[in-house]
Amino acid sequence: MARGPKSHPETGQTRTGQTGTGEAESGPPRWPVPLPLHLGLSNLILASSCAAWPLARNGSIDWKPACRSDAAELLPQLQACPPELLGPAVLEAACARLSQVQAGIERYAGDPPARPAPPGPVVWQAGTTRIHDGAPHLAGRGGAHVLLVPSLINRAHILALGDGHGLVGHLAAAGIRPLLLDWDRPGPEEGGFGIADYVAERVRPALRFAAAQAAHLHTRQVPARWRSAPSRPVVLGYCMGGLLTLGALLGAQAAGEVEDLAAGLALVATPWDFGADPLFSAVGALMLAQEGSMRRWIRSAGGLPPEFLQALFVLRDPALPVRKFSGFAGLPPGSATAGNFLDLEGWANDGVPLAGPAAEECLFDWFGRNAPATDAWQIRGQIMRPEALTLPVFAAIAARDRLVPPVSAEALVGRLAQAATIRVPGGHVGMVAGRGARAGLWQPLAEWVLACCSAA
Incomplete structure (x- = not known):
């Protein structure tokens, strides 16, 4: 999605009204989320330089192995x-860097990005969950279809971001009809949803719709040259969406309908083993240490606010606010690089709440008890065992992913019988929307989808 006028894509309201919390009524928050954490970490990290130089000067710092040669040269x-x-x-240098950070934050706040328009018309809806048709011109023509399922905690347009409309646009240009699932904020129906509800009440019906769209030509009188068109879609899950799609397909397989619903599964940066990475494991232990009070807080709040999850993401890389906002301050106004930063930062700050029961499962069952990797994750009585899936799988793992460490995603690949795996340069977001995404992910994914649907 290209950056456009600052108006709401559905109501047409401009981005002039701001609430008392800084949340725009028609788009992303004006300030980075959570702003106090960005400022606090920037101050703390830069202040630590002032505290550390005496130790560095007398050689008493035990540097990490990767830093030791540079430290020896500096000593x-x-x-x-x-x-x-x-x-x-x-x-003086720390203060100057902090001024750059502040300038970058103020520059972002002075021209906050609008939420991009959806990549196509709504063709299916249940509650607040919708499917946007990313290539309506391909409807009814046969060919490959793919249902894209993003995470519950971020908006779907990360998969359709940029002048060429991102991954969705690339798939459409390759002749693949992309159907983008957009969760939006939980509504009255979804407010009480757990993971099993999202899988059974949203992903499975959405997959049936996608399968019906892919098979549409087989239910009509059509020219003979079209009758060999693929009749099943590929389903793609990004991050948490990968777990939801895997759960939906395993449930469909247990019900004997998976061969009618999907030609294959694409997993992009999908976590599985929450105990394999030391920091993942530590976060889980901390969640369990405060489980009782956190459950009460989530229930009293009616869900998990996006600011909480944003804080966890920032803490995966505490120096990130210093790097990105000081760098943004130096970018030429109106440049493509500055525009890309605004697009990605706007998406990152525009999170949605997580329904309470689903949040509790994510924090305490997945992170805390590592339910998926220990065969303790169940959906309505069925244990989620990836090795049972009979569909071909495409798995993409980002080499520098801080949100889903490669070791966590690799644990899932190791349990899949038919997995074609690629390792993509970049991080969690860059792999799907960064400068290297086209060559690293989009092209090999499109080729695999076309081959998978042709073989179906």
Whole structure:
């Protein structure tokens, strides 16, 4: 989706009205979320430089292996500089960097991005969950179809972001009809949903709709040259969406209908083993240590606010606010790089609440007890065992993914019988919407979808 006028895609309201919390009524929040954490971490990290230089100067810091050669090269320079000059110089540099961070944040707030328009018309809806047709011109023509299922906690347009409408646009250009599932905010129906409800009441029906669209030509009188068109779609799950789609397909297989619903499954940055990464494991242990009070808080709040999850994401890389906002401050106004930053940052800040029961399962069952990897994750009595899936699978793992560590995603691939795996340069978001996404993910994915649907 390209950046357009600052108006709501459905109501046409401009982005002039802001609530008292800084949340725009018609788009992403004006300020980075959560702003206090961004500012606090920036101050803390830069202040730590002032506290650390005496230790670095006398060689008493136990550097990480990756930093030791640089530290050894720097040490003689630190020791050659008198302390009465070095201390003020470090403080001055820290203050200058903090000013850059603040300038970047204020620049973002001065021109906050609008929420992009959907990539196509709504063709299916249940509650607040909708499917947008990313290539309506391909409807009724046969060919490959793919249902794209993003995470519950972020908006769907990350898969359709940019001048060429991102992954959705690339698939459409390749002759694949992309159907993008958009969760939006939980409504009255979804407010009490757990993971099993999302799988059974949203993903499975959406998949049936996609399968009916792909098979549409087989129910009509059509030219003979079209009668060999693929009749089943591929389903793609991104991040948490991968777990939801896997659950839906395993349930469909147990019911004997998976061969009628899907030609294959594409998993993009999908976590599985929440205990394999040390930080993942630590987060889970901390969740369990405060389980009682956190469950009460989630229930009293009516769900899990997006600010909580945003804080967890930021803490995966505490130096990120310093890097990205100081860098943004130096980008030329109106440049493509600045526009891409605004698009991605707007999406990252525009999270949605997570329904309470689903949030409790994610925090305490997945992160806390590592239910998926220990065969304790069940959906309506069925244990989710990936090795039972008989469909071909395409798995994409990002080499520098901080939100879904490669070791977590690789644990899922290791349990799938038919998995073609690619390792993509970049991180969790960059792999689907960054500069290298086209060559790293979009092209091999499109080729696999076409081959998978042709073989179906």
